[in-house]
Amino acid sequence: MKKGVAITGMGIVSAIGDSVEENLQALLTSKSGLGISKHIQTHHKNAIKIGEVGFTNTEIATQLQLSEDNNFTRTSLLGCLAAKEAIQNAGIKSISEYKTGLISATTVGGMDMTEKYWKQFASNPESQKYISSHHAGDSTEKIAASLGITDYVTTISTACSSAANAIMLGARLVKAGKLDRVVVGGTDALSKFTINGFKSLMILSETNCTPFDANRSGLNLGEAAAYLVLESDEVVAAQNKSVLAYVSGYGNANDAFHQTASSKTGEGAYLAMKKALEVAGLKSSEIDYVNAHGTATQNNDLSESIALQRIFKEKIPSFSSTKAFTGHTLAAAGAVEAVFSILALQKNSMFANLGFKTAMPETGLVPVTQLQKKELKHVLSNSFGFGGNCSTLLFSK
Amino acid sequence: MKTCYIHSVVSISAQDSFSENDTIFEVREYSDYKISAVHPPYRDFIPLSQLRRMSPAVKMGVAASKKALEKGNVEQPDAIITGSGLGCMADTETFLNTLLENDEQFSTPTAFIQSTHNTVAGQIALGLKCKAYNTTYAHGSVSFESALVDAQLQIEAGEAKNILVGGVDELGTEFMDYVHLVEQKQMQPIQVSLSEGATFCVLSSEKKEGAVAVLKAVEIRSKIAEENIITEMHDFLKTNKVKPSEIDAVVLGNNGDAFDVYYENLQQQLFPETDCLQYKKYVGEFFTASGFAFWMGAQLIEGYTLPKNFFIRKAESKPYKTVLLYNQFKGSQHSFVLLTQC
Numbered sequence: 001m002k003k004g005v006a007i008t009g010m011g012i013v014s015a016i017g018d019s020v021e022e023n024l025q026a027l028l029t030s031k032s033g034l035g036i037s038k039h040i041q042t043h044h045k046n047a048i049k050i051g052e053v054g055f056t057n058t059e060i061a062t063q064l065q066l067s068e069d070n071n072f073t074r075t076s077l078l079g080c081l082a083a084k085e086a087i088q089n090a091g092i093k094s095i096s097e098y099k100t101g102l103i104s105a106t107t108v109g110g111m112d113m114t115e116k117y118w119k120q121f122a123s124n125p126e127s128q129k130y131i132s133s134h135h136a137g138d139s140t141e142k143i144a145a146s147l148g149i150t151d152y153v154t155t156i157s158t159a160c161s162s163a164a165n166a167i168m169l170g171a172r173l174v175k176a177g178k179l180d181r182v183v184v185g186g187t188d189a190l191s192k193f194t195i196n197g198f199k200s201l202m203i204l205s206e207t208n209c210t211p212f213d214a215n216r217s218g219l220n221l222g223e224a225a226a227y228l229v230l231e232s233d234e235v236v237a238a239q240n241k242s243v244l245a246y247v248s249g250y251g252n253a254n255d256a257f258h259q260t261a262s263s264k265t266g267e268g269a270y271l272a273m274k275k276a277l278e279v280a281g282l283k284s285s286e287i288d289y290v291n292a293h294g295t296a297t298q299n300n301d302l303s304e305s306i307a308l309q310r311i312f313k314e315k316i317p318s319f320s321s322t323k324a325f326t327g328h329t330l331a332a333a334g335a336v337e338a339v340f341s342i343l344a345l346q347k348n349s350m351f352a353n354l355g356f357k358t359a360m361p362e363t364g365l366v367p368v369t370q371l372q373k374k375e376l377k378h379v380l381s382n383s384f385g386f387g388g389n390c391s392t393l394l395f396s397k
Numbered sequence: 398m399k400t401c402y403i404h405s406v407v408s409i410s411a412q413d414s415f416s417e418n419d420t421i422f423e424v425r426e427y428s429d430y431k432i433s434a435v436h437p438p439y440r441d442f443i444p445l446s447q448l449r450r451m452s453p454a455v456k457m458g459v460a461a462s463k464k465a466l467e468k469g470n471v472e473q474p475d476a477i478i479t480g481s482g483l484g485c486m487a488d489t490e491t492f493l494n495t496l497l498e499n500d501e502q503f504s505t506p507t508a509f510i511q512s513t514h515n516t517v518a519g520q521i522a523l524g525l526k527c528k529a530y531n532t533t534y535a536h537g538s539v540s541f542e543s544a545l546v547d548a549q550l551q552i553e554a555g556e557a558k559n560i561l562v563g564g565v566d567e568l569g570t571e572f573m574d575y576v577h578l579v580e581q582k583q584m585q586p587i588q589v590s591l592s593e594g595a596t597f598c599v600l601s602s603e604k605k606e607g608a609v610a611v612l613k614a615v616e617i618r619s620k621i622a623e624e625n626i627i628t629e630m631h632d633f634l635k636t637n638k639v640k641p642s643e644i645d646a647v648v649l650g651n652n653g654d655a656f657d658v659y660y661e662n663l664q665q666q667l668f669p670e671t672d673c674l675q676y677k678k679y680v681g682e683f684f685t686a687s688g689f690a691f692w693m694g695a696q697l698i699e700g701y702t703l704p705k706n707f708f709i710r711k712a713e714s715k716p717y718k719t720v721l722l723y724n725q726f727k728g729s730q731h732s733f734v735l736l737t738q739c
Contacts, residue, residue, distance in 0.1 A: 043501040102619075107513060109535075118493055121575040131575045135483055135684070136514060136535035141729060144619050153619035154543040155536035157484065157514035165532050169547060176550055193489075196496045197509035254477070254522040254531040260510050271528055386510065387519025389531055 002281045004248035004396060005171040006236045009090025009229035011082040011185075012339045014326045015051030015222050019085060024343050030352045030371055032325050034208045034220050040112075040190050048204050050190060051222025051327025053078060064146065071129040073110035074223070076139040079187030080146045082225035086183060087147055090229035091241070098180035098235055101152035102144045103170050104227075105162030105186030107331040109136035112189045139187055152179060157331065159385030160293075161252075162186050163226070164334030164393050168250040170230050180235050185227030185335035194330065195221060201260065203297045209328075210355035211294035211321035212301050212367050219295040222327020226335035228342075245342045248378065249282065249394030251275025260386050261299050266307025268390035269293075269382060273311045276380065276392040286378055287317045287394075289350045291337045292367070293382040294321020295328050304382065305363040317380075320353035320368040334383035334391065341379040341395045348376050399602040401552045401612040402739065404559070405468035408596040408692035409434050409457045410680040415464070420701040424679055430577050432590040432681050433568060450507070451520075452487040454567035457595035458517035459524060462561055469599030470607075475557035476530035477518050478547050479565065480540030482684020484514035486569030517565055530557065538650075538726035540564055541596065541688045542734065545615045552602045563597035564685030588653025592681020596688025598695075604739060610698040610720075613637055613735040621731050626659050627666050630723070633733045645717040646672040646697055648690040649709070650724035652682045659725055664709070672717075673709040687724040687732060694720040694736045 012019070015033025016026035026033065034049045039056060055063075060077040061070060072080075083102075087095075110133040117127035132138065140155040152173070156166045163186030170184035188194075198204050198221060205218035228247075236243060253275060255268025262268070277284060293304055301321075308316055322340050329336050344350060353367035377397050384390045408414045411432050412421050425435070434457065439448055442460040451459070458479065466474065492508035510516075515533040522531050530551070534543035541564030551557040573591045580586045600612060614637045621629050634641060647668050649660040664673050680689045696703055697717035705711065722734035 106535075115493060115497070119497060122578065128575070128579050131572075131579050134572070135537060137482065137537035137540075137730070140536060141619065150618065150620040152546075152617050153536070154534055154539060154546075154617065156532060157481075157535040158518075158531070158533050159513050159515055169532075172550055172554075176554060178550070192496060192501065193493060193509075196501055196504045197492065197506065197512075200504040200506040200509055252530045252532060254519070254528050256522045256526050256528050259516070259519055259523065260506075267528065385515070386513050387515040387531070387533075388522055389515060389519065 004246035005174050005230050006243045007228050007245050007247060007342060008231045008241050008243060009086045010244065010339050010342060011085025011089055012226040012336060013053055013078055013081045014224035014336055015053060016325050020339065026325060027340065027351045028371060030354060032208060032354055034327055042192050042195050044195060044199055047206055049208055049220045051220060052190060053223055071133045072142060073133050073139060074112045074189030075106055075109060075187050076142040078189055078223065078225035079104060079139050079143045083143045083147055083183055083227045086227040086229050095148040099151055100149050101173065101179045101182040102140065102149045103154055103156060103166040103182060103184045104140040104143055105156045105166040105331040106136050106139055106188055107157055107159055107162060108188050108191050108194055110134040110138055111191040111193045115192050158389040159387055160330050160333055161383040161385040161389040161391040162331035164383035164391035165252060167228060167247060167334060167338055167393055168252060168391060171247040171250060174230050174232050181231045183227050183229055186332040187225035188223060188330040188332045190221060190223040205296060208355055209296035209324050211296040211323055211353055212365060213356050214358040214360040216296045216301060219297055220327040222329040224326055224329035224332040224336050226332055226339045228338055245345050246396045247393060248396040249276040249280030251279065251392045253390050255388035255390055257388060262303035262384060266303040268388055269304055269307035269384060270310045272390040272392040276394045280394045282378060284312050285315055287380045288376040289344055289379045290317055290319035291341050291379060291381040292319050292321045293384045294323055296323060302360065302362055305365050309363060318350050318368050320351055322351055324354035337381045338393060341381045344379050345376050345395060345397050349373055398553045399555055401549045402601045402604055402608045403610045403612055403695060404599040404601045404608055405465045406598040406609060406692045406695040407461050407464045407468065408689050409437065409461050410594040410689050411435060411592050412679055414692060420696060421704055424704045424706045427590050429590055431568060431573055432592045434594045452485050452511060452567060454485050454565050455517055455520050458563060458565045459520055461595040461597040462521045462563055465597035465599050466561060471559045471599050473525060473527055474529060474559050474561040476551060476560040477521055477527060478532055478544040478560060479518040479563045480534040480544040480685055481514050481517065482535060482537050482540045482566050484535060485512050485516045486567055486572055488512040490569050490571060537684050538687065538724060538730040539617045539732050541685045542615055542617055542732040546617060548600045549612055549615055552600055558602050560600045562600055563595060564688035565595035566593055566683040566685045568593045585655035587682055589677045590681040592683050594680060594689060596692050608739045609695045611737045611739055613737045616733045618731040620729055623658060626662055630663060630667055637735055639719060641667050644668060644671050644719050644721045646674060646720045648674045648693050648722045650677060650687055651675045652677045656725065656728050663723060672711050674707045675709050676707060690722045690724065694722050698736055698738055
């Protein structure tokens with residue numbers, strides 16, 4: 001087995017908490033963050049459950065000490081909060097001391113403000129500051145500026161697998177010696193755009209989602225931001241850093257089946273998991289826990305279950321989806337679940353797949369339904385998205 | 398470490414760069430604030446049944462990718478990597494307007510499904526039934542270069558043999574008007590048209606007959622202070638063991654705004670006698686416009702003659718063996734690309 005790339009810091013803001021510690025407590029006490037929306041004004045408000053971050057935009061702007069005329073979108077605000085916690089957690093005092101990059105993922109970018117002011121852009125000068133904050137790269141640039149990162153900065157947008165790909169790229173760049181240190185993760189705020197998009201696909205659940213359940217009725221959307229700090233062995237040695245865990249493997253494949261639906265055979269997911277195991281030099285039997293993509297849509301959970309059966313054969317490791325805690329946080333999901341996977345390793349804990357009652361008849365698979373303690377060495381995390389994008393990450397002690 | 402060869406480059410732009418001649422003979426002049434690409438007959442590349450549902454970005458991406466693969470003689474790439482600054486703007490606008498105008502009622506999923514940044518890469522994979530590595534970068538003016546960085550990393554590490562790389566952006570219908578509106582309020586706004594286009598290429602670890610050029614290096618810097626651009630470029634060239642005097646041509650991303658000073662400084666101080674070219678005057682400004690510079694660089698190295706309009710400065714005819722591309726947007730998102738002869 002290969003050691004992988006060291007993770008020395010992490011930060012997160014999600015529906016279950018505004019810090020790593022708060023998220024951990026919610027996971028350990030099986031407390032979901034889903035509910036009726038408080039901040040986002042949508043017609044579907046009472047018909048759906050979502051995973052919203054507690055802070056208002058103004059509250060975050062105050063915390064970040066932004067001027068009143070700032071043009072930060074909620075995606076940027078959430079991103080800055082989580083990325084700052086990650087840097088702090090990694091004990092980084094000086095960014096410029098090492099060649100440092102930032103790779104952030106987002107799908108909606110500045111859509112939360114764009115949709116608010118779209119019909120005013122032409123006539124209302126006050127609203128026009130949000131024109132340049134629409135594109136996906138804007139939130140990343142703002143996070144980079146708030147951290148003082150000026151070197152390699154980029155944004156990945158592969159729908160719901162985005163952050164997993166950001167973590168993967170960061171690990172590859174550090175491994176290749178192109179960067180000494182890189183902040184990787186993703187951020188997505190809730191928007192009417194995505195709520196109505198998923199609504200039109202008829203895959204939004206009216207109740208808290210129940211991943212992998214036979215009677216699952218769709219997903220809950222959520223908003224979140226999460227980042228990891230990856231550092232080279234040289235930096236870790238030179239600064240005598242404590243390592244939280246390692247990114248030991250990664251795989252990216254395309255399902256090449258349909259623009260939005262996953263194939264019946266879970267081909268893309270299977271290939272992504274297979275590649276990740278190969279990169280890590282691990283046998284499938286060495287995986288102790290799987291943090292599944294598990295969105296609770298009919299299509300995803302069946303396809304992913306079949307992919308799990310294909311890769312692990314009869315010996316499927318303990319698995320659960322944490323989507324019923326946070327909602328599906330789209331581009332951020334891969335990073336949110338990376339943080340959860342690392343916490344799982346640190347605490348030797350497997351988190352509950354909330355809401356599960358009945359195994360689906362096609363596979364009979366039963367996830368971890370209550371918090372469970374077990375010595376964990378290797379955790380696998382899946383993220384799949386529109387466009388057939390499938391990515392898998394492996395985290396090891 | 399393996400060499401990263403370029404086996405083909407094609408570009409759909411506001412010029413006739415996608416024509417059968419494989420190069421441009423006559424330059425189209427534009428004065429509108431917003432210009433479309435010269436769209437090729439897409440039915441030559443895409444079945445009509447699929448064409449109807451496709452936005453310009455997807456059409457450009459799919460057509461350009463097909464031609465790039467064909468010219469590069471590759472059927473199944475080992476990775477598909479795209480960049481798009483604004484993603485599928487047309488479908489984003491359609492879905493957004495429908496939901497706002499109908500008060501969140503009656504939304505249909507088609508435009509939403511096709512609005513994501515990775516739609517183009519997804520559609521290419523779907524068309525090729527290509528299950529390989531697939532990703533999309535969306536970081537403003539370095540979206541295309543981010544894709545190049547990823548591809549080069551895989552080729553140098555021997556993880557992939559042939560990679561399809563592309564950059565694409567479409568105009569959409571109204572967002573560009575708002576961009577233009579705000580831009581006009583600047584002291585020295587962008588002087589070229591806002592536009593669209595797609596550049597696709599095949600990168601490979603194999604040196605084979607007909608290879609176009611070598612992608613020697615590509616680097617991205619989020620921020621460079623104006624006074625540091627000379628040092629930064631110097632360092633980049635030094636790292637790649639090239640002297641400024643060895644650069645045969647520099648392709649610059651001038652768009653007429655106040656930040657052109659970056660290009661002027663380089664031109665005057667680091668490359669006082671080198672051939673310098675520009676392109677945004679003719680293909681417009683958009684987040685993946687620098688893909689066109691990549692096409693130009695490959696053209697120069699392949700020995701094609703580019704129209705004299707593109708040259709800011711030109712010495713007598715000579716072979717172009719080493720070409721440098723430099724682009725930035727509003728003082729951010731700087732990219733350095735070094736192309737050399739095979």
